[in-house]
Each structure stands twice: as C-alpha cells, then as structure tokens.
Amino acid sequence: MTLSDIIHDEPNADTLRRWIEKVPYATYLGIEAEVHGNEILFLLPANKKLIGNPTLPAIHGGVVGAFMEQAAGFYLVAKMDNPVLPKIIDFSLDYLRPSRLRDTFAQCTLTRQGRFIANVSITAWQEQSDKPNAIARAHFLIPERSTDTGIP
Template identity: 60%
Template sequence: NIGNPILPAIHGGVIGGFMELSSAMYLLVSQSTLKFPKIIDFSLDYLRAGANQDTYAYCNVTRQGGRVANVEVHAWQESRDKPIALARAHFLLED
C-alpha cells in the first residue's frame, strides 16, 4: 500500500479507493434501501502526502434527489483540520 517508500507515503490509488468506498458505505447507511449505490462520477483532490499511519474519512451528503446523490469526502490523518485529500462523489440511487 506504500506508493513512495522513500517518504514513506500511501499510494494515491489506495487513498482514492478508501474514499470512494467510504462515500458509498456512508450513503448506504444513510438510506432506507438495501441496494448498494452505483457510482456515476468520482473527483479527487490530493492535498498532501498520506503518511504510513491510520487514515480517517468524513462524509457528508451535499445534495440528494430521487435518483442521484452527491457526497463530499474529507480524508485526514493527524488532524481533521489538515486533510490529505478531498473528494466529490456522485451516485445513482436505484429503487
């Protein structure tokens, strides 16, 4: 899971996958349906290198309609005030 062994820093794909899955799980838990939401689009901004330590994510549904939901995700390690990445995910909600 280490992308740069010199730093060492977590691989960006690991961070992206963690954030995408976090947003999908958050949406699944906050919905009344048992169907897993289908990803439409995922946009990720890396802000700083992720160290080889525990990483946390905070998710927030910014907009939800009948068929589509938008989720904002913040990933951090040492402090919630210093995110390592920010993401926006768009999901298709199926009945």
C-alpha cells in the first residue's frame, strides 16, 4: 500500500502515523503528529543526529525547515475535501532564534486553498508557542485528479 492509497483515511493520530511511515525521510527525521480536535501538532523529537551546531548545541536550521515543510504537506492533505498528494512549488523560511537540542513543535495554517494552489503557513517553536524559532510559508500545487476528468 502506498501513501496515495491511504490519504483518504480520516486524519486521526493513527492515520498520521501511517502517513509518516510511508515517507522514508519523515521517518528518518523522526517526525510525530498529535491530533487535537481540528488541530494537528507536529513534533520533531530531539536527536543528536540532527545537530547543525555542535557548540551550542543546536539543531540544523535546514532540518527545522524540512520538518516544517513536511508538516505543511501532511496538514494540507488532512484538510483537503478530496485529498491528493500536493507538490511543493516554493518554500520561504525565516529563522528567528536557534533551535536548541530539544523537542521542536510545529503548527500549520491553511491560509488559502484554491483549485490548483494552496498557501500554508507554519510556525515552529520549542519551549513556548509564543516564542517561535522559525516561521515559514509554503506554496503547493494541487495536481488535478485524472479520475475527475474521465467521466464515462
């Protein structure tokens, strides 16, 4: 079974765990997700293999970005009426403070979903949600489903 086969499943905690398992890099980073009502809280557990600055020590900024981008992708799929796998168009990331070797959290907002394009903003933080480590915005292309066009 591939990710495309299970993206229609009800986006609860178990479904999100199974989505993450289908993406090798998300599994490698160790991403987890909790579902609280309509909200999804993504977690990047602290792990020494993610260190980008051994002196502080801090998690590699690029890894924090990758985590936020993956969170945005899963979040978008969870919010789609007719889920398809979105494709990233561009990603813009502002670093606000170093991410220490601690658990990192991310929450997403679907700012706009049109027919072809979605705009998702992401906030990542560590100890306090009102002190973000990074904020980001991703544009995704929503591929047209071949099944939508071929009505017999």
